[in-house]
Amino acid sequence: MQIILRILKTSWQGLFRNGWLSLVAIFIITQVLLLVGLFVSLNIGINYAISEIADRIDVAIFFEDYATENNILAFQDKIKTTSGVKELKYISSGEAKERYLENSQYNQQLLNLVGEDESFFPASIEVRVTNPELIEQVVGKIKESDDSRLISATSLEKNQTIIERLRKFNRLLAYGNLILSVILLIIALMIIFNTIRMTIFTRKEEIEIMKLVGATDWYIRWPFIIEGIFYGIIGAIVAFLLTIGLFRLGIWLLGAEYWTWQTLSLENGMFNWQLFVQIFVIQFIFGILVGAISSYFSTRRYLRI
Amino acid sequence: MIQFNRVTKHYGTVKALDGASFSIQPKEFISLVGSSGAGKSTIIQLLTCKEYPTFGQVTIDGKDIHLLKKSYLPYYRRQIGVVYQDFKLLQNKTVFENVAFALEVTGVPEEEIRTETAKMLQLVGLKSKANNFPHELSGGEAQRVAIARALVLHPRLLIADEPTGNLDPHNAWEITQLLLKINRLGTTVILATHNREIVDAIGKRVISMKDGKIISDKRYGKYCLS
Numbered sequence: 089m090q091i092i093l094r095i096l097k098t099s100w101q102g103l104f105r106n107g108w109l110s111l112v113a114i115f116i117i118t119q120v121l122l123l124v125g126l127f128v129s130l131n132i133g134i135n136y137a138i139s140e141i142a143d144r145i146d147v148a149i150f151f152e153d154y155a156t157e158n159n160i161l162a163f164q165d166k167i168k169t170t171s172g173v174k175e176l177k178y179i180s181s182g183e184a185k186e187r188y189l190e191n192s193q194y195n196q197q198l199l200n201l202v203g204e205d206e207s208f209f210p211a212s213i214e215v216r217v218t219n220p221e222l223i224e225q226v227v228g229k230i231k232e233s234d235d236s237r238l239i240s241a242t243s244l245e246k247n248q249t250i251i252e253r254l255r256k257f258n259r260l261l262a263y264g265n266l267i268l269s270v271i272l273l274i275i276a277l278m279i280i281f282n283t284i285r286m287t288i289f290t291r292k293e294e295i296e297i298m299k300l301v302g303a304t305d306w307y308i309r310w311p312f313i314i315e316g317i318f319y320g321i322i323g324a325i326v327a328f329l330l331t332i333g334l335f336r337l338g339i340w341l342l343g344a345e346y347w348t349w350q351t352l353s354l355e356n357g358m359f360n361w362q363l364f365v366q367i368f369v370i371q372f373i374f375g376i377l378v379g380a381i382s383s384y385f386s387t388r389r390y391l392r393i
Numbered sequence: 394m395i396q397f398n399r400v401t402k403h404y405g406t407v408k409a410l411d412g413a414s415f416s417i418q419p420k421e422f423i424s425l426v427g428s429s430g431a432g433k434s435t436i437i438q439l440l441t442c443k444e445y446p447t448f449g450q451v452t453i454d455g456k457d458i459h460l461l462k463k464s465y466l467p468y469y470r471r472q473i474g475v476v477y478q479d480f481k482l483l484q485n486k487t488v489f490e491n492v493a494f495a496l497e498v499t500g501v502p503e504e505e506i507r508t509e510t511a512k513m514l515q516l517v518g519l520k521s522k523a524n525n526f527p528h529e530l531s532g533g534e535a536q537r538v539a540i541a542r543a544l545v546l547h548p549r550l551l552i553a554d555e556p557t558g559n560l561d562p563h564n565a566w567e568i569t570q571l572l573l574k575i576n577r578l579g580t581t582v583i584l585a586t587h588n589r590e591i592v593d594a595i596g597k598r599v600i601s602m603k604d605g606k607i608i609s610d611k612r613y614g615k616y617c618l619s
Contacts, residue, residue: 091500105485297481300441301542302471303498304464 095307099314102291109287110319116283117323117379118330120276121371125331127272128367134265141258145220145251147227148179148212148243155238157211164213167233172226175216184209210240220255277378284316284382288390295390309387316383320375327375328368335364394419394581395440395550400449402435402605409435411605412449417583419549422576424592425585426616427602433585435605437554440583441475442466471499474543474580478555480535482527482542489514489523492541499546513541517571533564540571550581557588565591592616 103110151160157180164176179187188209217226227244230236244251288295298308395417402410410432417423425433438444439451442458450457461469482491493510501509514520517537527535536556543551553572557565569584569591576582586592592599592615599614600607609617 090502094497101485293481294483297483298494298498299467300470300475300481301495301498302467302469302546304467307498 091307095310096314099311099318102311102315103318106287106290109290110315113283113287113319114322114326117280117319117375118326120279121323121327121375122330123272124276124374125327125367125371126334127269128370129331129363131265131269132363134261138258138261141254141261142220143216145217145223145254147215147217147223147247149215149227149230149239150210150212150241150243151238152240153210155211159238160211160213163233163238167213167230170226170229170233172217172219172222172229173215174218175214177214177216179212179214181209181211184212220251220258223251276374280375280378281382281385284319284379285386287315288312288383288386292390295387299391305391308391309384312383312387313380316379316381317376318379320377320379321372323379324368324372324375327371328364331367331371332364394454396450396452396455397436398450398452400439400446400451402439402444403447408605410439410446413602413605413607414449415600415607415610417581419581420576420579422573422582422595422597423584424595424597424599424614425583425602426587426592426599428587430604431602432605433602434554437475437552437583437585440550440552441470441473467498471546472548473550473552474540474546474548476536476539476543476551476553476556478558480527480532480539480559482535482538484527487524487526488519488530488538491527491538492545495542495545509545510541513545516544517541531564532560533567536560536564536568537571540568540575544575544580548580550583551575553582553584553586555586556584557586557591562590566594569595589616 151163155163161178164178167173168176215226215230217223224244227242231239231242295308397413397415399412399414400410401408401412409430413432413436425436427433435444439446440458442461445459451459458469483494486494489510492513493506496506496509511520511523514523517540519534519537519541522530522534527538530538536559540551540553540556551572556572557568560568565588572582572584573595584595596613598610598612599616601609601614601617611617
Protein backbone atom coordinates (compact mmCIF):
# COMPACT_ATOMS: atom_id res chain seq x y z
CA MET A 89 0.00 0.00 0.00
CA GLN A 90 2.80 2.32 1.03
CA ILE A 91 4.58 1.48 -2.20
CA ILE A 92 1.48 2.04 -4.34
CA LEU A 93 0.91 5.48 -2.83
CA ARG A 94 4.53 6.37 -3.44
CA ILE A 95 4.37 5.21 -7.03
CA LEU A 96 1.26 7.33 -7.60
CA LYS A 97 2.96 10.31 -6.01
CA THR A 98 6.03 9.84 -8.18
CA SER A 99 3.93 9.62 -11.35
CA TRP A 100 2.11 12.80 -10.39
CA GLN A 101 5.38 14.63 -9.70
CA GLY A 102 6.87 13.38 -12.93
CA LEU A 103 3.94 14.78 -14.82
CA PHE A 104 4.18 18.24 -13.35
CA ARG A 105 7.88 18.72 -12.86
CA ASN A 106 8.35 17.90 -16.52
CA GLY A 107 5.64 20.44 -17.36
CA TRP A 108 6.42 21.40 -20.93
CA LEU A 109 7.34 18.00 -22.15
CA SER A 110 4.17 16.52 -20.67
CA LEU A 111 2.14 19.20 -22.40
CA VAL A 112 3.80 18.51 -25.74
CA ALA A 113 3.27 14.78 -25.28
CA ILE A 114 -0.41 15.28 -24.50
CA PHE A 115 -0.77 17.61 -27.46
CA ILE A 116 0.76 15.11 -29.87
CA ILE A 117 -1.24 12.21 -28.50
CA THR A 118 -4.42 14.27 -28.77
CA GLN A 119 -3.73 14.92 -32.41
CA VAL A 120 -3.09 11.29 -33.13
CA LEU A 121 -6.23 10.20 -31.31
CA LEU A 122 -8.20 12.84 -33.17
CA LEU A 123 -6.95 11.28 -36.35
CA VAL A 124 -8.00 7.89 -35.05
CA GLY A 125 -11.45 9.27 -34.21
CA LEU A 126 -11.95 10.84 -37.62
CA PHE A 127 -10.69 7.71 -39.19
CA VAL A 128 -13.12 5.51 -37.26
CA SER A 129 -15.99 7.72 -38.46
CA LEU A 130 -14.72 7.42 -42.00
CA ASN A 131 -14.50 3.70 -41.55
CA ILE A 132 -18.06 3.46 -40.34
CA GLY A 133 -19.14 5.58 -43.30
CA ILE A 134 -17.36 3.31 -45.75
CA ASN A 135 -18.79 0.17 -44.21
CA TYR A 136 -22.21 1.74 -44.39
CA ALA A 137 -21.66 2.51 -48.06
CA ILE A 138 -20.50 -1.03 -48.70
CA SER A 139 -23.57 -2.56 -47.12
CA GLU A 140 -25.80 -0.08 -48.97
CA ILE A 141 -24.25 -1.10 -52.25
CA ALA A 142 -24.51 -4.77 -51.38
CA ASP A 143 -28.18 -4.23 -50.63
CA ARG A 144 -28.78 -2.74 -54.05
CA ILE A 145 -27.59 -5.91 -55.71
CA ASP A 146 -30.67 -8.01 -56.24
CA VAL A 147 -32.18 -10.28 -58.83
CA ALA A 148 -35.69 -10.24 -60.17
CA ILE A 149 -37.20 -13.58 -61.13
CA PHE A 150 -39.88 -13.20 -63.78
CA PHE A 151 -42.67 -15.69 -64.31
CA GLU A 152 -44.54 -17.02 -67.30
CA ASP A 153 -47.82 -15.35 -68.15
CA TYR A 154 -49.84 -18.37 -67.16
CA ALA A 155 -48.48 -18.44 -63.58
CA THR A 156 -51.18 -17.18 -61.26
CA GLU A 157 -50.51 -15.09 -58.20
CA ASN A 158 -51.18 -18.17 -56.05
CA ASN A 159 -48.68 -20.19 -58.06
CA ILE A 160 -46.05 -17.55 -57.54
CA LEU A 161 -46.72 -17.11 -53.85
CA ALA A 162 -46.53 -20.87 -53.37
CA PHE A 163 -43.23 -20.85 -55.24
CA GLN A 164 -41.99 -18.02 -53.05
CA ASP A 165 -42.82 -20.07 -49.95
CA LYS A 166 -40.86 -22.98 -51.33
CA ILE A 167 -37.66 -21.10 -52.11
CA LYS A 168 -37.76 -19.08 -48.92
CA THR A 169 -35.54 -21.59 -47.17
CA THR A 170 -32.87 -21.64 -49.87
CA SER A 171 -29.57 -20.87 -48.20
CA GLY A 172 -28.14 -17.44 -48.97
CA VAL A 173 -31.53 -15.83 -49.44
CA LYS A 174 -31.96 -12.74 -47.33
CA GLU A 175 -35.27 -11.38 -48.49
CA LEU A 176 -37.95 -12.22 -51.04
CA LYS A 177 -40.49 -9.75 -52.29
CA TYR A 178 -43.40 -10.50 -54.56
CA ILE A 179 -44.16 -7.82 -57.13
CA SER A 180 -47.44 -8.26 -58.97
CA SER A 181 -47.94 -6.98 -62.50
CA GLY A 182 -49.92 -4.05 -61.11
CA GLU A 183 -47.19 -3.05 -58.74
CA ALA A 184 -44.59 -3.39 -61.44
CA LYS A 185 -46.56 -1.06 -63.66
CA GLU A 186 -47.01 1.45 -60.90
CA ARG A 187 -43.30 1.46 -60.18
CA TYR A 188 -42.51 1.90 -63.79
CA LEU A 189 -44.88 4.81 -64.11
CA GLU A 190 -43.39 6.44 -61.11
CA ASN A 191 -39.84 6.12 -62.41
CA SER A 192 -40.67 7.44 -65.83
CA GLN A 193 -43.27 10.00 -64.94
CA TYR A 194 -41.67 12.71 -67.01
CA ASN A 195 -41.39 10.63 -70.16
CA GLN A 196 -44.83 11.12 -71.68
CA GLN A 197 -44.07 9.05 -74.75
CA LEU A 198 -43.28 5.99 -72.73
CA LEU A 199 -46.34 6.48 -70.62
CA ASN A 200 -48.53 6.67 -73.67
CA LEU A 201 -47.01 3.55 -75.06
CA VAL A 202 -47.63 1.55 -71.92
CA GLY A 203 -51.09 2.89 -71.32
CA GLU A 204 -53.21 0.83 -68.99
CA ASP A 205 -51.95 -2.55 -70.09
CA GLU A 206 -50.81 -4.43 -67.02
CA SER A 207 -49.82 -7.53 -68.95
CA PHE A 208 -46.93 -5.55 -70.30
CA PHE A 209 -45.28 -6.07 -66.94
CA PRO A 210 -44.73 -9.60 -65.80
CA ALA A 211 -45.07 -10.49 -62.11
CA SER A 212 -41.78 -11.13 -60.39
CA ILE A 213 -40.06 -12.00 -57.12
CA GLU A 214 -37.22 -9.79 -56.03
CA VAL A 215 -34.45 -11.75 -54.40
CA ARG A 216 -31.92 -10.19 -52.07
CA VAL A 217 -29.00 -12.31 -51.00
CA THR A 218 -26.92 -12.26 -47.84
CA ASN A 219 -23.67 -12.14 -49.77
CA PRO A 220 -23.62 -10.52 -53.21
CA GLU A 221 -20.71 -12.73 -54.22
CA LEU A 222 -22.99 -15.76 -54.03
CA ILE A 223 -25.80 -14.39 -56.16
CA GLU A 224 -25.24 -16.79 -59.09
CA GLN A 225 -25.30 -19.83 -56.84
CA VAL A 226 -28.50 -18.75 -55.14
CA VAL A 227 -30.26 -18.10 -58.44
CA GLY A 228 -28.96 -21.41 -59.71
CA LYS A 229 -30.48 -23.23 -56.75
CA ILE A 230 -33.79 -21.44 -57.21
CA LYS A 231 -33.85 -22.46 -60.88
CA GLU A 232 -33.33 -26.09 -59.92
CA SER A 233 -36.32 -26.21 -57.59
CA ASP A 234 -39.50 -28.15 -58.47
CA ASP A 235 -41.71 -25.52 -59.98
CA SER A 236 -38.99 -23.84 -61.93
CA ARG A 237 -40.92 -24.28 -65.14
CA LEU A 238 -42.92 -21.25 -64.02
CA ILE A 239 -39.83 -19.06 -64.36
CA SER A 240 -39.54 -17.25 -67.65
CA ALA A 241 -36.35 -15.33 -67.01
CA THR A 242 -34.17 -13.70 -64.38
CA SER A 243 -32.57 -10.32 -64.45
CA LEU A 244 -29.23 -11.92 -63.69
CA GLU A 245 -28.28 -12.44 -67.33
CA LYS A 246 -29.17 -8.88 -68.22
CA ASN A 247 -27.49 -7.24 -65.25
CA GLN A 248 -24.39 -9.37 -65.04
CA THR A 249 -21.96 -6.57 -65.92
CA ILE A 250 -23.54 -4.08 -63.56
CA ILE A 251 -23.50 -6.57 -60.70
CA GLU A 252 -19.92 -7.43 -61.45
CA ARG A 253 -18.96 -3.77 -61.45
CA LEU A 254 -20.71 -3.07 -58.18
CA ARG A 255 -19.02 -6.04 -56.58
CA LYS A 256 -15.64 -4.89 -57.82
CA PHE A 257 -16.26 -1.43 -56.44
CA ASN A 258 -17.24 -2.91 -53.11
CA ARG A 259 -14.16 -5.09 -52.95
CA LEU A 260 -12.00 -2.10 -53.77
CA LEU A 261 -13.62 -0.10 -51.00
CA ALA A 262 -13.15 -2.88 -48.48
CA TYR A 263 -9.51 -3.55 -49.35
CA GLY A 264 -8.65 0.12 -49.58
CA ASN A 265 -10.24 0.64 -46.22
CA LEU A 266 -8.30 -2.22 -44.69
CA ILE A 267 -4.95 -1.10 -46.06
CA LEU A 268 -5.58 2.48 -45.01
CA SER A 269 -6.59 1.26 -41.54
CA VAL A 270 -3.43 -0.72 -41.07
CA ILE A 271 -1.17 2.08 -42.30
CA LEU A 272 -2.88 4.67 -40.15
CA LEU A 273 -2.81 2.43 -37.11
CA ILE A 274 0.90 1.85 -37.52
CA ILE A 275 1.54 5.57 -37.94
CA ALA A 276 -0.52 6.33 -34.84
CA LEU A 277 1.36 3.71 -32.84
CA MET A 278 4.75 4.98 -33.98
CA ILE A 279 3.97 8.60 -33.22
CA ILE A 280 2.71 7.90 -29.72
CA PHE A 281 5.53 5.48 -29.03
CA ASN A 282 8.16 7.98 -30.11
CA THR A 283 6.58 10.80 -28.16
CA ILE A 284 6.62 8.80 -24.97
CA ARG A 285 10.11 7.57 -25.68
CA MET A 286 11.19 11.17 -25.96
CA THR A 287 9.71 12.04 -22.56
CA ILE A 288 11.43 9.04 -21.02
CA PHE A 289 14.73 9.66 -22.81
CA THR A 290 15.10 12.98 -21.02
CA ARG A 291 14.85 11.11 -17.76
CA LYS A 292 17.13 8.20 -18.47
CA GLU A 293 19.57 9.51 -15.88
CA GLU A 294 16.79 9.41 -13.31
CA ILE A 295 16.15 5.77 -14.16
CA GLU A 296 19.85 4.99 -13.91
CA ILE A 297 20.11 6.64 -10.48
CA MET A 298 17.03 4.88 -9.19
CA LYS A 299 18.51 1.64 -10.36
CA LEU A 300 21.81 2.32 -8.59
CA VAL A 301 20.08 3.16 -5.35
CA GLY A 302 18.49 -0.26 -5.46
CA ALA A 303 14.99 0.34 -6.76
CA THR A 304 13.35 -2.69 -8.31
CA ASP A 305 12.54 -2.54 -12.00
CA TRP A 306 8.81 -2.40 -11.41
CA TYR A 307 9.14 0.33 -8.82
CA ILE A 308 10.90 2.42 -11.46
CA ARG A 309 8.59 1.40 -14.26
CA TRP A 310 5.18 1.94 -12.75
CA PRO A 311 5.32 5.74 -12.51
CA PHE A 312 6.25 5.91 -16.18
CA ILE A 313 3.48 3.54 -17.16
CA ILE A 314 0.94 5.48 -15.12
CA GLU A 315 2.20 8.66 -16.74
CA GLY A 316 1.76 7.05 -20.15
CA ILE A 317 -1.78 6.01 -19.26
CA PHE A 318 -2.47 9.50 -18.04
CA TYR A 319 -1.29 10.98 -21.35
CA GLY A 320 -3.63 8.56 -23.09
CA ILE A 321 -6.61 9.52 -20.94
CA ILE A 322 -6.16 13.27 -21.29
CA GLY A 323 -5.41 12.89 -25.00
CA ALA A 324 -8.60 10.84 -25.49
CA ILE A 325 -10.79 13.32 -23.65
CA VAL A 326 -9.43 16.32 -25.55
CA ALA A 327 -9.60 14.46 -28.85
CA PHE A 328 -13.21 13.44 -28.14
CA LEU A 329 -14.24 17.01 -27.41
CA LEU A 330 -12.49 18.14 -30.58
CA THR A 331 -14.19 15.42 -32.64
CA ILE A 332 -17.60 16.60 -31.51
CA GLY A 333 -16.56 20.19 -32.06
CA LEU A 334 -15.42 19.41 -35.59
CA PHE A 335 -18.65 17.62 -36.46
CA ARG A 336 -20.65 20.52 -35.10
CA LEU A 337 -18.52 22.95 -37.04
CA GLY A 338 -18.92 20.91 -40.20
CA ILE A 339 -22.66 20.84 -39.85
CA TRP A 340 -22.74 24.55 -39.16
CA LEU A 341 -20.58 25.29 -42.19
CA LEU A 342 -22.61 23.07 -44.51
CA GLY A 343 -25.76 24.94 -43.65
CA ALA A 344 -28.34 24.20 -41.05
CA GLU A 345 -31.41 23.75 -43.30
CA TYR A 346 -29.96 20.94 -45.31
CA TRP A 347 -27.57 19.14 -43.03
CA THR A 348 -28.92 19.56 -39.56
CA TRP A 349 -27.83 17.30 -36.79
CA GLN A 350 -31.29 15.79 -36.76
CA THR A 351 -31.50 15.02 -40.47
CA LEU A 352 -28.03 13.54 -40.39
CA SER A 353 -28.85 11.25 -37.54
CA LEU A 354 -32.41 10.46 -38.58
CA GLU A 355 -31.79 9.96 -42.27
CA ASN A 356 -29.23 7.24 -42.09
CA GLY A 357 -28.96 6.50 -38.40
CA MET A 358 -25.17 6.70 -38.50
CA PHE A 359 -24.20 9.96 -36.96
CA ASN A 360 -25.82 9.65 -33.57
CA TRP A 361 -24.59 9.89 -30.02
CA GLN A 362 -24.01 6.21 -29.87
CA LEU A 363 -21.43 6.55 -32.58
CA PHE A 364 -19.65 9.28 -30.69
CA VAL A 365 -19.57 7.22 -27.55
CA GLN A 366 -18.16 4.37 -29.60
CA ILE A 367 -15.49 6.60 -31.05
CA PHE A 368 -14.65 7.88 -27.58
CA VAL A 369 -14.32 4.36 -26.20
CA ILE A 370 -12.02 3.44 -29.07
CA GLN A 371 -9.88 6.55 -28.56
CA PHE A 372 -9.82 6.00 -24.81
CA ILE A 373 -8.76 2.36 -24.97
CA PHE A 374 -6.31 3.05 -27.78
CA GLY A 375 -4.76 5.94 -25.83
CA ILE A 376 -4.42 4.02 -22.59
CA LEU A 377 -3.09 0.85 -24.16
CA VAL A 378 -0.60 2.54 -26.43
CA GLY A 379 0.49 4.92 -23.66
CA ALA A 380 1.12 2.12 -21.21
CA ILE A 381 2.80 -0.21 -23.68
CA SER A 382 5.00 2.57 -25.07
CA SER A 383 6.13 3.46 -21.56
CA TYR A 384 6.87 -0.15 -20.79
CA PHE A 385 9.08 -0.60 -23.83
CA SER A 386 10.72 2.81 -23.57
CA THR A 387 11.84 2.26 -19.99
CA ARG A 388 13.00 -1.25 -20.67
CA ARG A 389 16.16 -0.27 -22.50
CA TYR A 390 17.29 2.05 -19.73
CA LEU A 391 16.58 -0.53 -17.06
CA ARG A 392 19.19 -2.87 -18.45
CA ILE A 393 22.00 -1.84 -16.15
CA MET B 394 34.56 -9.72 3.34
CA ILE B 395 35.23 -8.99 -0.38
CA GLN B 396 37.41 -11.23 -2.47
CA PHE B 397 38.63 -10.65 -6.03
CA ASN B 398 39.92 -13.92 -7.37
CA ARG B 399 42.00 -13.49 -10.53
CA VAL B 400 39.37 -11.31 -12.13
CA THR B 401 39.79 -10.41 -15.77
CA LYS B 402 37.48 -8.19 -17.75
CA HIS B 403 37.66 -7.71 -21.49
CA TYR B 404 35.85 -5.05 -23.44
CA GLY B 405 36.20 -6.44 -26.92
CA THR B 406 39.94 -6.75 -27.36
CA VAL B 407 40.77 -4.31 -24.58
CA LYS B 408 41.80 -5.84 -21.28
CA ALA B 409 40.36 -3.45 -18.70
CA LEU B 410 41.26 -5.70 -15.84
CA ASP B 411 43.92 -8.39 -15.98
CA GLY B 412 43.89 -11.10 -13.33
CA ALA B 413 43.31 -8.86 -10.33
CA SER B 414 43.31 -10.60 -6.95
CA PHE B 415 42.89 -8.95 -3.57
CA SER B 416 40.67 -9.12 -0.53
CA ILE B 417 39.07 -6.51 1.66
CA GLN B 418 38.37 -6.94 5.35
CA PRO B 419 35.36 -5.42 7.12
CA LYS B 420 35.83 -1.81 8.27
CA GLU B 421 38.87 -1.30 6.09
CA PHE B 422 39.56 1.95 4.26
CA ILE B 423 41.08 1.31 0.87
CA SER B 424 42.42 3.83 -1.60
CA LEU B 425 42.36 2.50 -5.11
CA VAL B 426 44.75 4.56 -7.17
CA GLY B 427 45.87 4.69 -10.75
CA SER B 428 45.57 6.92 -13.78
CA SER B 429 42.50 6.91 -15.99
CA GLY B 430 42.05 3.57 -17.70
CA ALA B 431 44.06 1.68 -15.08
CA GLY B 432 41.05 -0.43 -14.12
CA LYS B 433 39.65 1.36 -11.05
CA SER B 434 36.27 1.98 -12.61
CA THR B 435 36.07 -1.60 -13.85
CA ILE B 436 36.56 -2.86 -10.30
CA ILE B 437 33.74 -0.60 -9.12
CA GLN B 438 31.43 -1.64 -11.94
CA LEU B 439 32.08 -5.26 -11.13
CA LEU B 440 31.30 -4.62 -7.46
CA THR B 441 27.99 -2.92 -8.30
CA CYS B 442 27.12 -5.71 -10.75
CA LYS B 443 26.92 -3.27 -13.63
CA GLU B 444 29.46 -5.40 -15.42
CA TYR B 445 30.28 -9.10 -15.32
CA PRO B 446 33.82 -10.52 -15.27
CA THR B 447 35.17 -12.34 -18.29
CA PHE B 448 37.16 -14.67 -16.03
CA GLY B 449 37.46 -15.07 -12.26
CA GLN B 450 35.06 -14.41 -9.42
CA VAL B 451 34.12 -11.58 -7.14
CA THR B 452 32.75 -12.88 -3.85
CA ILE B 453 31.24 -11.16 -0.88
CA ASP B 454 31.04 -13.30 2.26
CA GLY B 455 31.96 -16.25 0.06
CA LYS B 456 29.13 -15.74 -2.40
CA ASP B 457 29.84 -15.03 -6.04
CA ILE B 458 27.92 -11.80 -6.61
CA HIS B 459 27.79 -12.31 -10.35
CA LEU B 460 25.75 -15.45 -9.91
CA LEU B 461 23.00 -13.51 -8.15
CA LYS B 462 19.63 -13.61 -9.84
CA LYS B 463 18.78 -10.49 -11.82
CA SER B 464 15.67 -9.99 -9.74
CA TYR B 465 17.78 -10.00 -6.57
CA LEU B 466 20.16 -7.29 -7.80
CA PRO B 467 18.17 -4.34 -6.43
CA TYR B 468 18.34 -5.87 -2.96
CA TYR B 469 22.05 -6.50 -3.33
CA ARG B 470 22.63 -2.92 -4.44
CA ARG B 471 20.92 -1.62 -1.34
CA GLN B 472 23.80 -3.10 0.66
CA ILE B 473 26.42 -1.01 -1.09
CA GLY B 474 26.39 2.75 -1.31
CA VAL B 475 28.06 4.39 -4.29
CA VAL B 476 29.22 7.98 -4.74
CA TYR B 477 30.25 9.32 -8.13
CA GLN B 478 32.40 12.10 -9.48
CA ASP B 479 29.36 13.75 -11.08
CA PHE B 480 27.20 13.28 -7.95
CA LYS B 481 24.24 11.81 -9.90
CA LEU B 482 21.61 13.72 -8.00
CA LEU B 483 18.06 14.00 -9.31
CA GLN B 484 17.82 17.61 -10.42
CA ASN B 485 14.08 17.91 -9.95
CA LYS B 486 14.12 16.70 -6.36
CA THR B 487 15.20 18.67 -3.31
CA VAL B 488 18.18 17.68 -1.16
CA PHE B 489 15.84 16.05 1.32
CA GLU B 490 13.95 14.17 -1.39
CA ASN B 491 17.17 12.99 -2.99
CA VAL B 492 18.23 11.32 0.22
CA ALA B 493 14.75 10.14 1.21
CA PHE B 494 14.33 8.64 -2.24
CA ALA B 495 16.83 5.87 -1.50
CA LEU B 496 14.70 4.86 1.46
CA GLU B 497 11.42 5.21 -0.41
CA VAL B 498 12.32 2.55 -2.92
CA THR B 499 12.76 0.06 -0.12
CA GLY B 500 9.27 0.60 1.28
CA VAL B 501 10.29 2.02 4.66
CA PRO B 502 7.46 3.78 6.55
CA GLU B 503 7.12 7.53 6.01
CA GLU B 504 7.96 8.42 9.61
CA GLU B 505 11.20 6.47 9.58
CA ILE B 506 12.19 8.07 6.27
CA ARG B 507 11.82 11.51 7.80
CA THR B 508 13.91 10.82 10.86
CA GLU B 509 16.58 8.79 9.04
CA THR B 510 16.97 11.36 6.29
CA ALA B 511 17.26 14.19 8.80
CA LYS B 512 19.88 12.20 10.70
CA MET B 513 21.96 11.65 7.56
CA LEU B 514 21.77 15.28 6.50
CA GLN B 515 22.95 16.18 9.99
CA LEU B 516 25.89 13.79 9.63
CA VAL B 517 27.06 15.35 6.38
CA GLY B 518 26.31 18.85 7.69
CA LEU B 519 23.59 19.85 5.26
CA LYS B 520 20.56 20.12 7.49
CA SER B 521 20.03 23.78 6.61
CA LYS B 522 19.90 23.04 2.88
CA ALA B 523 17.30 20.28 3.06
CA ASN B 524 14.83 22.16 0.88
CA ASN B 525 17.26 23.41 -1.76
CA PHE B 526 17.50 21.90 -5.21
CA PRO B 527 20.82 20.44 -6.43
CA HIS B 528 21.55 23.33 -8.81
CA GLU B 529 21.56 25.67 -5.81
CA LEU B 530 24.42 23.79 -4.16
CA SER B 531 28.19 24.01 -4.49
CA GLY B 532 30.10 20.98 -5.71
CA GLY B 533 31.16 20.02 -2.22
CA GLU B 534 27.64 20.27 -0.91
CA ALA B 535 26.26 18.22 -3.80
CA GLN B 536 28.82 15.51 -3.10
CA ARG B 537 27.81 15.46 0.56
CA VAL B 538 24.18 14.97 -0.49
CA ALA B 539 25.30 12.05 -2.63
CA ILE B 540 27.17 10.59 0.36
CA ALA B 541 24.12 11.00 2.58
CA ARG B 542 22.04 9.20 -0.02
CA ALA B 543 24.57 6.38 -0.24
CA LEU B 544 24.66 6.00 3.54
CA VAL B 545 20.99 6.29 4.38
CA LEU B 546 20.41 2.58 3.78
CA HIS B 547 23.26 1.75 6.20
CA PRO B 548 25.32 -0.13 3.63
CA ARG B 549 28.19 -2.35 4.68
CA LEU B 550 30.31 -0.96 1.88
CA LEU B 551 30.66 2.58 0.59
CA ILE B 552 32.29 2.97 -2.81
CA ALA B 553 33.48 6.42 -3.82
CA ASP B 554 34.44 6.72 -7.49
CA GLU B 555 36.60 9.85 -7.88
CA PRO B 556 34.40 11.71 -5.41
CA THR B 557 36.75 14.69 -5.35
CA GLY B 558 37.36 14.86 -9.08
CA ASN B 559 35.12 17.85 -9.58
CA LEU B 560 36.01 19.68 -6.39
CA ASP B 561 38.52 22.31 -5.37
CA PRO B 562 41.26 21.22 -2.88
CA HIS B 563 39.45 22.61 0.13
CA ASN B 564 36.17 20.82 -0.65
CA ALA B 565 38.06 17.71 -1.72
CA TRP B 566 39.71 17.57 1.68
CA GLU B 567 36.39 18.03 3.47
CA ILE B 568 34.85 15.16 1.54
CA THR B 569 37.84 12.98 2.35
CA GLN B 570 37.45 13.83 6.06
CA LEU B 571 33.79 12.85 5.80
CA LEU B 572 34.69 9.51 4.24
CA LEU B 573 37.20 8.85 7.02
CA LYS B 574 34.55 9.71 9.60
CA ILE B 575 32.13 7.28 7.98
CA ASN B 576 34.82 4.64 8.05
CA ARG B 577 35.41 5.27 11.78
CA LEU B 578 31.69 4.78 12.33
CA GLY B 579 32.08 1.25 10.99
CA THR B 580 31.50 1.24 7.22
CA THR B 581 33.99 -0.29 4.80
CA VAL B 582 35.11 2.37 2.32
CA ILE B 583 36.68 2.01 -1.11
CA LEU B 584 37.97 5.29 -2.47
CA ALA B 585 39.02 5.33 -6.10
CA THR B 586 41.07 8.40 -6.93
CA HIS B 587 44.12 9.73 -8.69
CA ASN B 588 44.61 12.62 -6.28
CA ARG B 589 48.08 12.21 -4.84
CA GLU B 590 47.80 14.64 -1.90
CA ILE B 591 44.64 13.04 -0.63
CA VAL B 592 45.97 9.50 -0.80
CA ASP B 593 49.20 10.49 0.91
CA ALA B 594 47.32 12.32 3.65
CA ILE B 595 44.97 9.46 4.41
CA GLY B 596 47.76 7.05 5.23
CA LYS B 597 45.74 3.85 4.98
CA ARG B 598 45.87 0.83 2.70
CA VAL B 599 46.59 1.71 -0.93
CA ILE B 600 46.08 -0.55 -3.93
CA SER B 601 47.84 0.81 -7.01
CA MET B 602 46.86 -0.17 -10.50
CA LYS B 603 48.30 0.20 -13.94
CA ASP B 604 47.00 -1.11 -17.27
CA GLY B 605 44.47 -3.37 -15.58
CA LYS B 606 47.00 -4.95 -13.24
CA ILE B 607 47.56 -4.46 -9.53
CA ILE B 608 51.14 -3.27 -9.19
CA SER B 609 51.26 -2.76 -5.44
CA ASP B 610 49.10 -3.32 -2.37
CA LYS B 611 50.47 -1.68 0.78
CA ARG B 612 48.96 -1.53 4.24
CA TYR B 613 50.05 2.04 4.92
CA GLY B 614 50.75 3.11 1.43
CA LYS B 615 51.45 6.26 -0.46
CA TYR B 616 50.61 7.21 -3.98
CA CYS B 617 53.42 5.50 -5.81
CA LEU B 618 52.69 6.14 -9.47
CA SER B 619 54.71 8.56 -11.44
